[in-house]
Amino acid sequence: MSNDDIVSRIASMTALELSDLVGLLEQRFNISRIAPAPCQPGSNAVEAEQDRRDRKVFLTHSGSNKIAVIRAVRDVTKLGLKESKGLVDSAPSLVAEGLSADEAEDIRAKVEAAGAKAEVR
Structure with a gap:
């Protein structure tokens, strides 16, 4: 057969x-x-979106309390005092990159809590 x-x-x-x-x-x-x-429907797209690590956090304005912002930047980036101060003084500047959406939002919130303006791209 x-x-x-x-x-x-x-x-x-x-x-x-x-x-x-x-x-x-x-x-x-x-x-x-x-x-x-x-x-x-869309569950794979949601997972892929969450797994992406292409977010960047930019410091757009250092605000009036630069010392607190420098401390926040040092805390989230692990940079030294001089590098953190230079980053804050040169705003707008890149604070961190290669982040997930949650990590980027966390860093943005910490920097803004110190008095700066930041955005996630």
């Missing part, structure tokens, strides 16, 4: 006969039907 004969025979079966055939195949080869997991 060729593969074409098998396919023709299966195509001519009723739903009940096909169900019986599947049951026999499951028993014969010791397998079971596994229902596919439900898929939520």
